[in-house]
Amino acid sequence: MAQKSAPDSTRRSERSRRAIYDAALALVGEIGYSRTTIEGIAARAGVGKQTIYRWWTSKADVLLEAFLDLGEQAAEQAARADGADPGAEYAIPDTGDLAADLKYVLRATVDELLDPRFEAPSRALAAEGVVSEEIGRVFVARLLEPQLQLYVRRLRAAQEAGQVRPEVDPRIALELFVSPLAQRWLQRTAPISHEYTDTLVDYALNGLAPR
């Protein structure tokens, strides 16, 4: 079905919104969360301060939405590269091979974490979440937890398929491969790579003890 083209004012708003997101992410990556201001974002985006206040109430709000948008763009790009429907709801693939599906998604996450466009602003926002409990709670509730719930759904499907023990709590289980990657990246405890996340998945599924 052909889509009607958007009216001029909608296209203009969409353009401003994207410019504001780009400016917010660039600034927080360059100068950090605490020195980023609504004024600075407006100046860099080439819009008036009032344009920002029309849509958002605070810089935390702008940044969270900029991140949500960045995440959606990355997911759509990945879906397009795979030939999948870019408008489809984002989910972890279910090919029936749990290890392969988890490795696939974690490899993509490694690529994203190492992408310079993503790294500086993500680190700045994550750091602010560690310092400020309020920002941290919003960051977790709106950005992190929805991503973790995708793993919960995939692990539940694996339980139904008999590939994960029925008594395992999926919300805890996912942390065995997600949290090590998060800690290495956030605290720079060691390098991250596809080989590393593949190993995490193998250890988590098979366990450290001999079988």
Add this chain to the structure above:
Amino acid sequence: MAQKSAPDSTRRSERSRRAIYDAALALVGEIGYSRTTIEGIAARAGVGKQTIYRWWTSKADVLLEAFLDLGEQAAEQAARADGADPGAEYAIPDTGDLAADLKYVLRATVDELLDPRFEAPSRALAAEGVVSEEIGRVFVARLLEPQLQLYVRRLRAAQEAGQVRPEVDPRIALELFVSPLAQRWLQRTAPISHEYTDTLVDYALNGLAPR
């Protein structure tokens, strides 16, 4: 062998040093890393600025040593409570039961992370390490990695005892139970408890897949 009592000047230095550590930890917990200064630490400790500069070159230095000292005190207290030699090198116990030993140490870590004396300054220092690569690298090299190496040693002993698969890399394996706890605490993604860390150990050793 009876120990000679320390000369007066050594006892005085030791008292000043402890006062400086306490002041540094309290300040960073109350006002954050970036607003804590050598001047502020000196004022709170009741010593001259020069006393601090005689022993340390920067506030990062003072804080790292204050943390090392706090960690040593906690380890000595724990050793004394267990009737062990408080002067002994800190290590993860090896009773021959790997699961029990890991659960024991992780439960103690949960208690420490929930201890208010420890929580505010630890969080402030960890947050600074996320923002500043330089502080982060020192924090990891001097505080975090030495603790992780205790797990590496315990897992190697378990490999020799046939309780962990020989092909497992202990430095990655330990992250399956250490990193989830770190992420929950640091990013406040969910509550931490003894039951939670016990579950992590069981999942990591036995794996998520049916045996």
